[in-house]
Amino acid sequence: MSTSSHSYPMSSGEDQHSYIHNSSYQKAGINGVEERIKQAILEKLDLQLNSSISNFTIADFGCSIGPNTFHAVQSIIDTVKFQHLKQNNETNIVPLEFQVFFNDQSNNDFNKLFKTRPLSSECQYFLAGVPGSFYGRVLPRNSIHIGHTSYTNHWLSKVPEHVCNRESPAWNKNYIQCNNLIEEVTKAYKVQFIKDMEVFLEARAEELVHGGLMIVIGQCLPDGVPLYETWQGHVVETIGDCLMDMAKTGITSEEKIELFSFPVYFPQFSELKRTIEENGSFMIEMIETISHPFENMRLTNEFITSMFRAFLTTMIEQHFGNGVVDELFNRLAQKLSKHPIDFEMWKTQVVYYVVLKRK
Numbered sequence: 001m002s003t004s005s006h007s008y009p010m011s012s013g014e015d016q017h018s019y020i021h022n023s024s025y026q027k028a029g030i031n032g033v034e035e036r037i038k039q040a041i042l043e044k045l046d047l048q049l050n051s052s053i054s055n056f057t058i059a060d061f062g063c064s065i066g067p068n069t070f071h072a073v074q075s076i077i078d079t080v081k082f083q084h085l086k087q088n089n090e091t092n093i094v095p096l097e098f099q100v101f102f103n104d105q106s107n108n109d110f111n112k113l114f115k116t117r118p119l120s121s122e123c124q125y126f127l128a129g130v131p132g133s134f135y136g137r138v139l140p141r142n143s144i145h146i147g148h149t150s151y152t153n154h155w156l157s158k159v160p161e162h163v164c165n166r167e168s169p170a171w172n173k174n175y176i177q178c179n180n181l182i183e184e185v186t187k188a189y190k191v192q193f194i195k196d197m198e199v200f201l202e203a204r205a206e207e208l209v210h211g212g213l214m215i216v217i218g219q220c221l222p223d224g225v226p227l228y229e230t231w232q233g234h235v236v237e238t239i240g241d242c243l244m245d246m247a248k249t250g251i252t253s254e255e256k257i258e259l260f261s262f263p264v265y266f267p268q269f270s271e272l273k274r275t276i277e278e279n280g281s282f283m284i285e286m287i288e289t290i291s292h293p294f295e296n297m298r299l300t301n302e303f304i305t306s307m308f309r310a311f312l313t314t315m316i317e318q319h320f321g322n323g324v325v326d327e328l329f330n331r332l333a334q335k336l337s338k339h340p341i342d343f344e345m346w347k348t349q350v351v352y353y354v355v356l357k358r359k
Contacts, residue, residue: 008105008155008263008315010064019065020116022310025294025303026151027068030217032293033353036286037215038079040355041146044285045083046211054094056080058125059101059144059207061134062152065109066116072148073100074121076215080146098125103138106131133157135196137203144208150217156263157196160188164259174254176240177262179233180226189265197275201356205281208358214282216354220289221268222347231346235308235332236262242331243320251327252320260319262312269352282356289350298343301336305329 010019058076063069077098084096102113110129117127132138134149135157162168163178163185170184178189204214227233240257247254267275273287309329316325 008318010311010314017306017309017313019310020067020112022306023064023068025292025307027071028293029219029351030068030072030150032290032351033217034075036288036353037217037355038075040215040286041076041079041213042083044355044357045080045146045213054097055099056096056146057099057101057144058146058148059103059130059139061103061138061147061149061204062155063102063104063108063113065113067118068150069102069113070116070118070121072150073125074118076146076148077124100125100127101130101139101144102127103130103132103134105133134203135199137206139207141206142209145212147204147208147212147214148217149215151219153197153200153216153218154220154264154266156189156192156265157199158192159261159263160192163188163261166258172261174240174244174257175237176243176257176260177227177233177236178265179228179237181228190267190271193265193267194275198279201276201279201281205358210358212358213285214354214356214358216352216356218352219266219292219349220272220352221266222289222350223268223270225268225347227266229347230349231341231343232349234341234346235304235336238335239308239312239328239332242328242335245331246324246327252324256320262315266349269350272352276354276356281359283359284354285357286353286355289352292348292351295348299341301333301340304336304341305333308332 010023015021058073060069060073081096085093102110104110108131110131113129114127130138134152160170162170163172165171170182170188172178172182172185175181175185178185180186208214221227221230228237243252243257244254246252247257269289276282276284276287309325313325316328
């Protein structure tokens with residue numbers, strides 16, 4: 001089973017607007033749970049790692065273009081190596097060889113990804129790019145020992161049906177995201193999220209070996225907190241306001257805005273947990289949340305503008321055409337400058353981390 005997916009890769013290249021230079025927020029979230037993930041691997045990995053096993057396979061789903069994917073993979077490799085040595089005290093132990101699959105959509109810039117691979121990791125594992133949507137299988141059955149994904153599952157396979165249809169009760173009007181203000185819109189996004197998570201988990205369950213681990217890291221909403229009450233939601237609403245301002249000057253049109261909505265859904269934590277539990281493909285070894293490490297930092301307007309530009313540019317260009325992005329994010333920067341975000345007033349999302357074991 002798979003869904004029809006739309007592909008919106010992060011901004012490529014090496015300029016100031018690329019994802020490579022604007023993914024420190026995501027990396028900080030990954031770093032914030034790294035030690036807990038390492039401990040989970042040491043405690044939960046039960047693959048009989050002995051001298052008869054010489055190959056260990058890892059996959060990072062939704063790898064983008066780095067550098068976060070390399071950091072996550074290296075952390076997993078270091079932890080598995082440590083456990084392997086701990087469980088096998090023989091002096092003639094055969095070292096593990098690691099195969100790592102980096103998966104993302106077919107229009108992800110894999111050339112850029114591999115060019116940015118750290119030199120220190122070049123002799124530590126064999127690597128391969130695997131193009132294709134992770135909303136469906138991308139690797140052979142029973143081939144992966146540890147799967148990993150971070151900051152990916154809020155990206156849906158597609159915008160839910162009817163949210164861009166003026167005649168539908170689920171019409172999102174001029175909003176460009178699921179901000180939890182319109183109940184029918186939220187329901188439509190929630191249904192799509194559950195469908196996508198089911199497909200994602202079932203595909204990973206087929207790809208992982210029995211006893212293999214699947215690590216999932218991302219952002220969600222605390223229970224009882226709608227997206228429109230968070231500063232992240234506020235930023236996207238401000239981007240929507242900028243688009244409406246541009247429509248008034250003829251740069252775009254209200255009709256185009258009405259037909260545009262991000263394929264992004266941030267579930268509340270209990271909703272995420274329930275979706276994983278009801279799938280039943282895995283045993284849940286760990287599912288927790290932490291505050292984002294940047295929560296107590298006053299992020300600058302420049303940092304916020306650059307971060308959102310890095311992961312929204314492709315989507316905006318595909319819908320509104322070339323030449324819109326610079327104008328849009330210049331306007332966003334101006335609005336944030338005139339009306340800085342009061343982080344004490346707005347609520348924040350939380351980082352979740354999940355460790356699942358293949359049944």
